[in-house]
Amino acid sequence: MRAFAHADEALHDPQFFLMRGRLRANFEVPARAASLRAGLVALGVAPDAPPPATRADAARLHDQGYLDFLASAHAEWAALPEAGAEVVPNIHPAPEMLAQTRTTPAHIIARTGQFTADNACPIGPGTWAASLSALGCALAAADAVAAGGAAYALCRPPGHHAYAARAGGHCYINNSALAAQRLRDAGAKRVAVLDIDSHHGNGTQGIFWERKDVLTVSVHADPARYYPWYVGFAGETGAGENLNLPLPFGTGDTEWLAAIATGIARIRAFSADALVVALGFDASEHEPLAAVRVTSDGFARAAVAISALSLPTAICQEGGYAVDHLGPLLHAFLGAWR
Amino acid sequence: MRAFAHADEALHDPQFFLMRGRLRANFEVPARAASLRAGLVALGVAPDAPPPATRADAARLHDQGYLDFLASAHAEWAALPEAGAEVVPNIHPAPEMLAQTRTTPAHIIARTGQFTADNACPIGPGTWAASLSALGCALAAADAVAAGGAAYALCRPPGHHAYAARAGGHCYINNSALAAQRLRDAGAKRVAVLDIDSHHGNGTQGIFWERKDVLTVSVHADPARYYPWYVGFAGETGAGENLNLPLPFGTGDTEWLAAIATGIARIRAFSADALVVALGFDASEHEPLAAVRVTSDGFARAAVAISALSLPTAICQEGGYAVDHLGPLLHAFLGAWR
Numbered sequence: 191m192r193a194f195a196h197a198d199e200a201l202h203d204p205q206f207f208l209m210r211g212r213l214r215a216n217f218e219v220p221a222r223a224a225s226l227r228a229g230l231v232a233l234g235v236a237p238d239a240p241p242p243a244t245r246a247d248a249a250r251l252h253d254q255g256y257l258d259f260l261a262s263a264h265a266e267w268a269a270l271p272e273a274g275a276e277v278v279p280n281i282h283p284a285p286e287m288l289a290q291t292r293t294t295p296a297h298i299i300a301r302t303g304q305f306t307a308d309n310a311c312p313i314g315p316g317t318w319a320a321s322l323s324a325l326g327c328a329l330a331a332a333d334a335v336a337a338g339g340a341a342y343a344l345c346r347p348p349g350h351h352a353y354a355a356r357a358g359g360h361c362y363i364n365n366s367a368l369a370a371q372r373l374r375d376a377g378a379k380r381v382a383v384l385d386i387d388s389h390h391g392n393g394t395q396g397i398f399w400e401r402k403d404v405l406t407v408s409v410h411a412d413p414a415r416y417y418p419w420y421v422g423f424a425g426e427t428g429a430g431e432n433l434n435l436p437l438p439f440g441t442g443d444t445e446w447l448a449a450i451a452t453g454i455a456r457i458r459a460f461s462a463d464a465l466v467v468a469l470g471f472d473a474s475e476h477e478p479l480a481a482v483r484v485t486s487d488g489f490a491r492a493a494v495a496i497s498a499l500s501l502p503t504a505i506c507q508e509g510g511y512a513v514d515h516l517g518p519l520l521h522a523f524l525g526a527w528r
Numbered sequence: 529m530r531a532f533a534h535a536d537e538a539l540h541d542p543q544f545f546l547m548r549g550r551l552r553a554n555f556e557v558p559a560r561a562a563s564l565r566a567g568l569v570a571l572g573v574a575p576d577a578p579p580p581a582t583r584a585d586a587a588r589l590h591d592q593g594y595l596d597f598l599a600s601a602h603a604e605w606a607a608l609p610e611a612g613a614e615v616v617p618n619i620h621p622a623p624e625m626l627a628q629t630r631t632t633p634a635h636i637i638a639r640t641g642q643f644t645a646d647n648a649c650p651i652g653p654g655t656w657a658a659s660l661s662a663l664g665c666a667l668a669a670a671d672a673v674a675a676g677g678a679a680y681a682l683c684r685p686p687g688h689h690a691y692a693a694r695a696g697g698h699c700y701i702n703n704s705a706l707a708a709q710r711l712r713d714a715g716a717k718r719v720a721v722l723d724i725d726s727h728h729g730n731g732t733q734g735i736f737w738e739r740k741d742v743l744t745v746s747v748h749a750d751p752a753r754y755y756p757w758y759v760g761f762a763g764e765t766g767a768g769e770n771l772n773l774p775l776p777f778g779t780g781d782t783e784w785l786a787a788i789a790t791g792i793a794r795i796r797a798f799s800a801d802a803l804v805v806a807l808g809f810d811a812s813e814h815e816p817l818a819a820v821r822v823t824s825d826g827f828a829r830a831a832v833a834i835s836a837l838s839l840p841t842a843i844c845q846e847g848g849y850a851v852d853h854l855g856p857l858l859h860a861f862l863g864a865w866r
Contacts, residue, residue, distance in 0.1 A: 206549070210637070211605070211612025211650075213551065267549070274549025281646035282620045286691050286734045287758040290766070299548070300757040308619035312549075353624050396624045419638040420625040428628070 191524055193230050194330040195237035195344035198323035199223045201316025202347050204360070206276050208309040216312065217478075217511040218360040223346045226507065229517030230344070233524055237344060240330035242322040247329060248363050250371050251397055253355035259305045260321065260362055263313045266298040277313035279303045307351070307358030307418070321347060321363045328365035331504040332372035335464070340503040340527060342520075343369070348508040350391040350468045351418065359389065359417055366468040366506040367397045370404050373504065378464035382407065382457040382501075386450060386492060387470020387508040388482045390422025390434065394468065399428040405460045407433045407453040409446065411473075411481035415439055431460065439481050443488035446473060450492050454499060465501040471510025471519045478511060489519055490526035497528040529862055530679040531568050532668040533575035536661035537561045537684035539654025542698075544614050546647040554650065555816075555849040556698040561684045564845065567855030568682075571862055575682060578668035580660040585667060586701050588709050589735055591693035597643045598659065598700055601651045604636040615651035617641045645689070645696030645756070659685060659701045666703035669842040670710035673802070678841040678865060680858075681707070686846040688729040688806045689756065697727065697755055704806040704844040705735045708742050711842065716802035720745065720795040720839075724788060724830060725808020725846040726820045728760025728772065732806065737766040743798045745771045745791040747784065749811075749819035753777055769798065777819050781826035784811060788830050792837060803839040809848025809857045816849060827857055828864035835866040 200223065204216040230237055245257055267277045282303040283295070295301050327343035334341040343365065350366050351359035370381045383398075385391035385408040398404040406428075413422035413436060422434055433456050435449040457465065471489070473482040484492075497503070505524075510516050538561065542554040568575055583595055605615045620641040621633070633639050665681035672679040681703065688704050689697035708719045721736075723729035723746040736742040744766075751760035751774060760772055771794050773787040795803065809827070811820040822830075835841070843862075848854050 208546070208616065208618045208647075210608050210610060210618075211544070211614050211616040212610065270548050272548060272550065276549050278546065278549040280546045280548075280648070281696075281755070281757060282622070283758040284620070284645045284691070284694055284696075285623065285626065286694065287645075287730065287756070288623065290734065290737060290764050291759050291761065292763045293752070293758075293761045295758060297753055297757065300752075303757065307622045307625075309546075310618070353622070356622055356624065358619075358622075392625065395628065399628060414631070414638075415635055417619070418625070419619060419635065419641065420621040420631075420633060421629050423629065423631045425630045426628050 191235060191340055191342060191527060192334050193235045193237040193342040193344065194240050194327040195227060196239050196242065196323035196327055198242060199320050199346035202314065202320030204276065204312045204314060206278055206312045218347060221513045222516055223344060225513050225516040226344050226520050229520035232517065232521050240326045243325035243329055248325060251354060251364065251367055256305050256355040259301050261318050263298065263302065264315050264317065270298065277302055278309060279306045305356055307356050310359050311357040311362060317362060325363050325365050325368055328369040328504065328506045329372050332369040335502040335504055336373065336376040338502050340505060342505045342524060343507060345507045350385055350387060350394050350508050352393040353396040361393060364393045364397060366466050367394045369504045369506055370466045373464040374403060380460060380462050381464045382460055382462035383466045383468060384453050384457060384496060385468035386473065387468055388473040389417050389509060391468055392418045392421045395432050399432065402429050402431055405431045405457060405462060407456055409435045409449045409453055412436045412438055416481050437482060440483060442483045443485055446482055446484050446488060447491055450495060454495060457499060462501060465499060465503040467496060467503060467505040468508045469505050469523065470508035471516055474510065474512055474515055474519055476512040476515040486519060486522045489523045493523045493526040494528060529573060529865060530672050531573045531575040531682065532578050532665035533565060533682035534577050534580065534661035534665055536580060537658050540652065540658030540685050542614065542650045542652060544616055544650045556685060559851045560854055561682060563851050563854040564682050564858050567858035570855065570859050578664045581663035581667055586663060589692060589702065589705055594643050594693040597639050599656050601636065601640065602653050602655065608636065615640055616647060617644045643694055645694050648697050649695040649700060655700060663701050663703050663706055666707040666842065666844045667710050669844065670707040673840040673842055674711065674714040676840050678843060680843045680862060681845060683845045688723055688725060688732050688846050690731040691734040699731060702731045702735060704804050705732045707842040707844055708804045711802040712741060718798060718800050719802045720798055720800035721804045721806060722791050722795060722834065723806035724811065725806055726811040727755050727847060729806055730756045730759045733759065733764065733770050737770065740767050740769055743769040743795060743800060745794055747773045747787045747791055750774045750776055754819050775820060778821060780821045781823055784820055784822050784826060785829055788833060792833060795837060800839060803837060803841040805834060805841060805843040806846045807843050808846035809854055812848065812850055812853055812857055814850040814853040824857060824860045828860045831861045831864040832866060
């Protein structure tokens with residue numbers, strides 16, 4: 191299998207994470223990519239480094255004002271008196287405010303709140319460059335499979351929590367969504383995104399909410415107890431082609447694979463011509479939060495089941511924070527891909 | 529002049545404040561109340577301690593689900609694994625989420641994001657009790673002036689950033705708004721709120737947005753560069769009885785008093801029967817942020833101008849964070865009240 195990775199991922203090295211009222215070290219660190227690369231090496235796969243994507247590539251699905259923000263936020267922030275090292279929101283425009291204002295925010299503090307959902311997407315000096323390099327990998331994987339086969343993109347930062355105009359949950363540019371769009375643009379009439387990260391792919395759902403040409407399926411831990419908290423519940427169907435399969439906390443291989451099988455059946459029924467797998471390893475039993483408890487064998491069986499669709503498939507890395515386990519899990523998943 | 533203060537304000541002792549990506553000590557501290565009390569003593573005013581308000585009093589304008597949250601948030605939070613000492617949001621429901629969800633949040637983390645606007649309203653073990661004591665002071669001041677005269681309420685925490693169902697900016701229960709409602713309920717046909725805190729009274733605007741019986745006037749620093757960032761601009765008129773008078777940064781006494789005069793003229797034109805002054809001292813030249821640079825004499829002249837309305841007036845303390853200056857500024861303001 192072809193794989194794509196770019197050294198610029200390491201330019202994004204977030205420090206800050208506010209969780210349950212405490213400052214913590216951010217989970218989404220460059221060491222994740224090193225572990226995943228080791229998994230590729232163990233498989234005998236040498237990843238190519240594609241050119242970084244361009245801003246125009248991101249604008250295929252993202253809002254221009256949002257991309258302006260991502261590109262310049264850190265420099266604007268650094269010019270504030272007594273600013274911290276990373277762009278972090280401390281206020282967001284509440285619905286009551288949005289209903290009453292007559293003004294578009296211009297100040298960096300206001301735009302930070304406008305364009306982020308949470309405190310888990312700090313923007314550092316290298317975030318924009320790393321995001322474009324991650325997108326470059328996702329688009330290269332899409333291009334590599336347009337005529338068939340599967341390819342893997344080591345995307346860091348991940349992307350599935352990013353909306354068209356909003357960062358969140360370690361994500362800035364939605365790599366999986368843009369890979370799906372790339373497959374559409376290359377000729378696939380109907381594309382499916384199967385998201386098996388343990389968190390709901392809310393950004394992807396949001397981006398394709400009104401679309402009938404892209405099916406979005408997400409298998410994830412119950413958002414009543416887990417990020418993204420407000421969406422990811424069953425019954426959020428959009429224009430008809432969104433399927434959420436939330437799972438109770440503590441779910442193991444059997445139920446997780448059953449949900450994936452439900453998603454696969456829906457993808458068959460949708461008659462997808464191409465597939466994007468949003469591949470998170472945070473459903474692993476080794477994760478710190480361990481909302482879902484999938485074994486290495488479970489991931490291998492998921493790969494067998496998904497690859498049996500025999501669709502052109504771009505596999506985009508999403509989350510997974512048990513750093514030492516990421517390489518072995520990627521080895522298990524890609525090694526089982528048929 | 530009668531004054532009201534309650535020792536329970538000290539139960540609210542917030543520690544946490546995330547500003548420009550750095551953790552800071554919270555500005556809204558019990559020492560503020562001590563300084564304000566000293567100002568009363570210097571005036572020869574001995575404040576009465578009214579009974580704390582009840583939840584039903586707060587529910588006159590606040591949402592029941594929001595009050596449930598305020599009352600139990602800290603206990604629910606403390607039961608979370610590895611929770612910090614204060615309830616602090618790290619995510620809010622973005623508009624895209626609200627548009628897609630089919631579920632009302634139940635988890636304390638989700639409700640914290642739902643019911644707060646920002647990181648400047650941490651909830652500690654004593655926040656609810658202190659909030660009810662602050663409201664008790666505001667309502668006692670309203671009751672004391674229903675038949676005429678003026679009274680001062682030392683409200684801590686302050687209230688003018690609190691919406692019907694959302695805390696923000698050091699505020700939880702909107703004391704000034706509830707004092708205005710109390711005056712209405714006591715028979716005043718038309719009540720005005722004149723907010724001279726340096727921050728826009730966005731919660732008060734929000735609460736009375738559709739009302740024609742309560743005029744809300746706010747004189748404050750330009751929100752394009754200042755909290756609350758998204759609202760407080762000219763042209764936000766609601767049902768017709770909201771007037772925002774944003775001022776450029778660095779404004780001094782002359783322009784500030786001119787804006788207050790504009791507000792007073794509007795209050796006269798509205799034919800208000802009663803008045804609430806939302807009194808912040810953060811327009812002082814001594815403030816750390818010093819967005820507006822009003823002198824002690826400026827505050828005294830404001831009191832002269834406002835008291836010339838000769839309306840029953842409940843004066844509710846809002847912000848002001850230059851602790852050592854608060855007592856002298858209160859002395860200047862109340863001492864000049866005619």
